[in-house]
Amino acid sequence: MLDKTGIARRIAQELQDGYFVNLGIGIPTLVANYIPEGIDVEFQSENGVLGMGPFPFEGEEDADVINAGKQTITTLAGASFFDSATSFSMIRGKHVDLTILGAMEVAANGDIANWKIPGKMVKGMGGAMDLVASAENIIVAMMHTNKRGESKLLKQCSLPLTGVGCVKKIVTNLAVLEVVDKGFKLLERAPGVSVEDIQNATEGNLIIEGDVPEMTL
Amino acid sequence: MLDKTGIARRIAQELQDGYFVNLGIGIPTLVANYIPEGIDVEFQSENGVLGMGPFPFEGEEDADVINAGKQTITTLAGASFFDSATSFSMIRGKHVDLTILGAMEVAANGDIANWKIPGKMVKGMGGAMDLVASAENIIVAMMHTNKRGESKLLKQCSLPLTGVGCVKKIVTNLAVLEVVDKGFKLLERAPGVSVEDIQNATEGNLIIEGDVPEMTL
């Protein structure tokens, strides 16, 4: 089973040379720490920066330089700042190659819900609706089950949707899955996790073809 | 009767303090030379400059600094350069207060034609269609008649339109006219020009109310 860092490390393997990547808040943010050697990627944050670097050294924080999670950041050589409309031109116009974000629920048809629990919790969608409606390549990073142990990979989302039919790949603490026509296709198992464990934690249709390899990190 | 300079001088009287103004090619360009004292106006050119100044001194021309007529220009303190989309945001968004442009024909309902003579001449509309469709305040600067002596103030335009029902005021070599519900209302006569002269040169309905004053320049 993976922890959050493990999920981030596994997702980092999906990065390809030349990718512009938007990272959501939470686990996705950690992906930046595990870029494979020998490839160049650039991170975009929808509040208006391209070419994000690591967090600043203590004492060098600049209130005017933050990411979409409101964290103080630095920029790398070749970075640029821009306004919100331009930022979403990058996203909507498919110039961002990969979007990695968290979710409360994902359905077997690729639907995603991550912004609202009616009557209980409303964080707002932020840029997530624009991101999922636009990106060709979306990876969801999340725990396989919620705090009550219920599956977050469902036949159908029960919460208000963020986007329809958009999720392509999911990396959880238990598995890597691809959204295909008829459900979640199991691609890889997390270390020490059996196909049965994954089956038990997955409410939506799980497609198992042949031997499912254990992932390598 | 006015010459082109006279038309420009008369139109300059329409400028008001704080106006952002777009000047078309030809007579309108001359308006910049006659800004009334004591008022501040800024000239916008749709190719991407606000705060245009006079032509450069000889030897100081910069190929990268031109107006929409492709003439070399200078800029004044407070000027800015921007791209074409932003330029037309200023125009379409009604941030430009006054548009002054030439015309081949104007109709009594405010229609204007100035970009094409089918089969003969096609200059293109440039930014004129955006300007006339957007501006609240449009003044046409033109000769009252064409080279064949035919009226350019018509019941209906015969040439392909640039915009519909948009012209508010017309300043010609003969008169100042306002487009009102039922036709061209004669506001002023050019020096030495009689109401009859204007009537004879105007095909569209001319509305004459009381004594029509001669303009002062």
Next chain:
Amino acid sequence: MINRTVANVQEALQGVQDGMILMLGGFGLCGIPENAIAELVKLGIKEVTCISNNAGVDDFGLGLLLQQKQIKKMISSYVGENDEFERQMLSGELEVELTPQGTLAEKCRAAQAGFPAFYTPAGYGTEVAEGKETREFNGKMYVLEEAFKADFSFVKAWKGDTAGNLIFKGTARNFNPCMCGAASITVAEVEELVPAGELDPNQIHIPGIFVQRIFQGNNYEKRIEQRTVRTRE
């Protein structure tokens, strides 16, 4: 040059009234018009609709107006860091229109640029699209979103000149440029106001034509919401 300067925040806010629709720049607490917000609190303007990506935090930014119950309606994309916001929203005291962030930015830009409406893929198939026209272009579905209409727009820039030209800094730029010229009156407060002619005309982010009033702001706190650092090795 048309002079856009006003003497101070009081003059800059003249004409702001109860019930108006206000746009406010900023992302979280980054790049917010601190002086204008403080003055809105002081004036006690009530029943306003605020168009702003966030609503500040409990004790700063638009959170100050929420605490004073000055806001009737918020139009935002994210409210995650503001407990009072969430409480007023869930209790029904506060009307909230949650809007996807890119749509929010473009609804401002559309107002600035004279576009009445635009088609965006964001929100298709979600409750954001309920009651809105949807349409297919090239095999993909889009939602028709209309331009905002607002009375005042309050933005914060880094530098500005007396002609109203603005330059923003870092990610404090965010929604501020999109909101310039998107309301009947745009009020810009700047950290440094310089005479026209001092800024490079090639490097203006927002030309003065989009700004009606500009003033030198003061006492900027520029609070950091998530101070994240790494340690030197």
Next chain:
Amino acid sequence: MINRTVANVQEALQGVQDGMILMLGGFGLCGIPENAIAELVKLGIKEVTCISNNAGVDDFGLGLLLQQKQIKKMISSYVGENDEFERQMLSGELEVELTPQGTLAEKCRAAQAGFPAFYTPAGYGTEVAEGKETREFNGKMYVLEEAFKADFSFVKAWKGDTAGNLIFKGTARNFNPCMCGAASITVAEVEELVPAGELDPNQIHIPGIFVQRIFQGNNYEKRIEQRTVRTRE
């Protein structure tokens, strides 16, 4: 940093084929991609559709491609200064789609920004609106215009860096920024190419994400169409 540099104009134009739709920046002869145009002439690419505000003059800019009969169709707003253009158009040799200038700019920007279409007042009631959907918003009529689809976009900037970031100069900016990222491949030629990190991230006009290939141009003529001067008194 993702390196966007290519060695030269030959490499920059790899993949350009007969029949393609090309966008070219510039207003008149100001800010045109001179190196790319020269190479298109040299390559003898035929039957192309060119989206460009103007078509150069008889012996420079896109006029060079017109002289060689390489252009099947022009999409422009103004052709006033080019006799050969007018001749080919009136004789029917050249297909021409005249488009209002602001609409032309926004059709590029829509392609860049992922908007399939937009409503503009420009051209309503004229032949430009023939066959297009029109619609009323708030009592005013608008025409629905669709985003461009193009294969290559050729732009010219003043400075650029190896990450593809661009800065334009003066009114040579014009359509160039709008065309970046508006085609499948955007090729930028610059007067001065510098290493990433040398340009101020706050002053980038076009971030490198909108540019696929960048190269150091050379031998810029930068012709002036209307040399207008005043005499010293």
